[in-house]
Amino acid sequence: MLFKPLATVFSALAVAPLASAVVHEVTVGGSAGLVFTPNQVTGAVEGDVIHFTFQAKNHTATQSSFDKPCEMIPKGAFDSGYQPVDAAATSFPTYDLPINGTDAIWVFCAQAGHCQSGMVFAVNAPTEDKTFDRVR
Ligand SMILES: *[C@@H]1O[C@H](CO)[C@@H](O)[C@H](O)[C@H]1NC(C)=O
Ligand SMILES: *[C@@H]1O[C@H](CO)[C@@H](O)[C@H](O)[C@H]1NC(C)=O
Ligand SMILES: [Cu+2]
16 A cells, blocks of 8 residues: 555656656748747746747748847857758758756847848747847
8 A cells, every 4th residue: 555655656756857848849930921930938947948840931040149139149059050941841840959947048040131020039038128029
């Protein structure tokens, strides 16, 4: 009688970390236009992954900063590189961005003109001061 409840507790502990890791699906471009869909993710924590799926046109997911939302940060930026996808494509390249903490992460598309058209994305953007609306 004692053994069974303990086993239940241990198996619940063993699956806890897996259960809390979330894969956040984000579509880049495609029929929605020059946008990331959704254009931001909140509440992401270490262990989560942003799974970008690139659709039509030729986009990137590149790390920027709040102050320069259309420029790659000078050191250590993540960058998917250009992902050209034909309008008639039926399979789509993907890029996984592991989340390592709860700090705000700013992302843009580096294709000429796209960021200037509003093609920006954020993870854990603050709700005050440096907010998502202020980079768009
Ligand atoms: C994608 O865009 C990049 C940057 O503009 C360009 O160098 C590359 O040739 C493009 N690829 C295709 C297949 O159009
Ligand atoms: C998290 O760390 C990994 C490994 O260093 C790195 O490749 C990735 O770009 C980091 N994620 C972010 C959002 O900076
Ligand atoms: Cu783009």
